[in-house]
Amino acid sequence: MSEVAFWFRRDLxxxxxxxxxxxxxxxxxxxFFFIFDPRILDPLPRDDHRVSFLWNQLSHLGRELQERGQLLQVWYGPPSEVWKTILSLYPKIQFVVCNHDYEPYARERDEAIRALCQQSGVTFYSFKDQVIFEKSEIVTQNQEVFRVFTPYKKKWLSRLTPESTKEARVTWSSLPPLKGQGAVTEKVRKRGSLSPIFLCSMEDIEEIGFKKSQKIPKEHFFHDEVLRYYGRRxxxxxxxxxxxxLGLYLRFGLVSVRQCVRQALRLKAYDWLSELIWREFFMMLLYHFPDTVNRPFRKEFNSFPYRYQESEWQRWCAGETGVPIVDAGMRELNQTGYMHNRVRMIVASYLTKHLxxxxxxxxxxxxxxxxxxxxxxxxxNWQWVAGCGVDAAPYFRIFNPSIQQKRFDPNCEYVKRWVPEVFSSSYPPPLVDxxxxxxxxxxxFQRLPKGYVK
Ligand SMILES: Cc1cc2nc3c(=O)[nH]c(=O)nc-3n(C[C@H](O)[C@H](O)[C@H](O)COP(=O)(O)OP(=O)(O)OC[C@H]3O[C@@H](n4cnc5c(N)ncnc54)[C@H](O)[C@@H]3O)c2cc1C
Structure with a gap:
């Protein structure tokens, strides 16, 4: 009897x-499979907090599958090599199933696996899961990609039906439990110890060359109350x-975006829904313009006269610019791996416009x-703040960080939390007036080619 392989990626x-x-x-x-890809892991520090988080989530997912009589296999190695091994170990696999991933490298990888499956007579299926609308589902009347958010959002909302957010239920009862799995697992692990491809036992993160990180993210607050007052708070x-x-949880697919949208609609949390649409807007843009990872969306920006000062850069990274709200944000980021959206905009504007x-x-x-x-x-978002992205902030909008602080942290509560010395003589003066x-x-900006500055 044929078998199916399900490949978890950003949908845990x-x-x-x-x-x-x-x-x-x-x-x-x-x-069920997950693959740790050395191409993604190799550049990361050995105590990377995202890898630690992912490891814990996979352990959890493995336990959940076990409760259903199933087994999660976690492999380490280049995906093409891993899939070659899996398909030869389990010749009954006739279908490899996963959900779409829209990032440039992921698309390349998936094409390679699709081709590999084809050569082996296996069918590769991939589904839309990470977003409500993808790729070219929301386009202009002329079938072009939207480059401005507001009309994109309008069209997105006009296309939304109950079907778009329908729960994709998973039926476990009809699934035959796995038998004799232990023996195969042992065989593969032994083989794996000699090669760069191996099956992880999920006992210790050191198996994949990492250590546990001390940074642990906050639980999400996907609560009705937060959604209801989102616009105000x-x-x-x-x-x-x-x-x-929810950013992290959406990133790894621990929460379904359909569930998020259903909840936003139920609570009429339209400001929050709008943020979920921004998420899809940027995903759609990256899909169509993959080279914007390294180049500005607006070509005029290729000649932008950037500066670079090592000491300024270091002080920005460390949260020692002498600008309280910027320093608070950078210290929050460095210590916790999170930064509030308003503050992300302020620190990004400070780096790209002030410095x-x-x-x-x-x-x-x-x-x-x-x-x-x-x-x-x-x-x-970085391109948006810097002024070189799609629908970017106008170039003359240069945040004044002290006004931003007065408006959004009037009692200096946030600033004092992260920069306790802010009102002492040891706190440095601002890097730049x-x-x-x-x-x-x-x-x-005014030196940019005509067309940018109207
Ligand atoms: C310079 C800069 C860099 C950013 N980098 C990232 C990033 O790497 N990853 C990331 O998820 N968000 C990024 N954002 C967007 C935003 O800051 C975060 O999504 C948000 O702060 C996460 O907090 P939250 O989960 O409480 O989101 P909420 O405010 O509760 O919003 C819900 C979800 O909507 C999505 N979302 C919200 N705002 C945006 C936005 N502006 N663009 C795209 N999606 C959005 C996120 O998935 C978020 O979790 C960046 C913003 C700026 C200005």
């Missing part, structure tokens, strides 16, 4: 999961439950630190 949950629902619907034996970084902290440093530096820094790092959202920096940024 057993409910409301489109690909998984399909894999489990055939009444066939399903084998979202901009105040001192508010403990002003936003949901005139290249947005790519800031984007890379965030990618190493954020728990909720997501390539499309990070690149999209605001009026001078503003003027310098405006003249840099």
């Amino acid at each position: 949950r057993l409910d409301d999961n489109v690909g998984l629902s399909y894999a489990c619907s055939k009444g066939l034996t399903v084998r 979202r901009d105040y970084p001192a508010e403990e439950k002003g936003t949901t902290r 005139l440093h290249d947005w790519r530096l800031g984007e890379r820094y965030f990618s190493q630190k954020l728990f909720d790092f997501d390539l499309s959202a990070n690149v999209g 605001h009026s001078f920096a503003r003027q310098r940024a405006l003249s840099a």
Whole structure:
């Protein structure tokens, strides 16, 4: 009898999961896999907090599957090599099922696995799961990609039906439990110890060359109350439950986006829904313009006169610029792996406009630190703040950090939490005077080719 392989990636949950629902619907034996890819892991520090988090979530997922009489196999190795091994170990596998991943490398990887499956006579199925609308589902009347958020959002909302957010139920009862799994597992592990491909026992994270990180993320606040008051509280970084902290959970698919949208609609939390639409807007853009990972969306920006000063860069990273709200944000990021959205905008604006440093530096820094790092959202937002992205903030909008602080942290609660010495003589003066920096940024923008500055 044929078997199905389900490949977990950014969808580490057993409910409301489109690909998984399909894999489990055939009444066939399903084998469950996750692959640690050295191409993604190799550049990371050995105590990377996201890897630690992922390891814990996989252990949890493994236990949940066990309760259902199933087994999660976690492999380490280049995905093509791993799949070659899996398909030869389990010749009954006829279908490999997963959910779409839209990032440039993931698309390349999936094409390679699709081809590999084809050569082996196996069918590769991938489903939309991570978003409500993907790729080219929301386009202009001329079938073009939207480059401005507001009309994209309008079209997105107009296309939304109960079907778009319908739960993808997974039926476990018809699934045959796995038999004799232990013996196979042992055989593979022994083989694996000699090669760069191996099956992890999930006993210790050191198996994949990492250590446990001390950084542990906060639980999310996907609560009705947070959603209800989101519009009012979202901009105040001192508010403990002003936003949901779902970024990380959406990133790894621990929560279904359909569930999020259903909840937003039920509670009429339209401001929050709008943020979920931003998430899809940036995912759609990265899909169509994959090279924007490294280059500005607006070509005029190729000649932008960036500066670079090592000491300024280091002080920005460390949260020692002498600008309280910037320093609070950077210290929060460094210590916890999280930063409030309003503060992300302020620190990004400070780096790219006050200090005139290249947005790519800031984007890379965030990618190493954020728990909720997501390539499309990070690149999209950095470019948006820097003024070189799609639908970017106008160039003359240069945040004044002290006004931002007065508006959004009027009692200095957030700032004092992260910069306790802020009112003492040991706190340094600002790196750069605001009026001078503003003027310098405006003249840099005005030197851009015609078309950018109208
Ligand atoms: C410079 C900069 C870099 C950013 N980098 C990332 C990143 O790497 N990963 C990331 O998920 N978000 C990023 N954001 C967007 C936003 O700051 C975070 O999504 C948000 O702060 C996460 O907090 P939350 O989970 O409480 O979100 P909530 O405010 O509760 O929003 C719910 C969800 O909507 C999505 N969302 C919210 N705002 C945005 C947005 N502006 N763009 C895209 N999606 C959004 C996220 O998935 C978020 O979890 C960045 C913003 C800026 C200004």
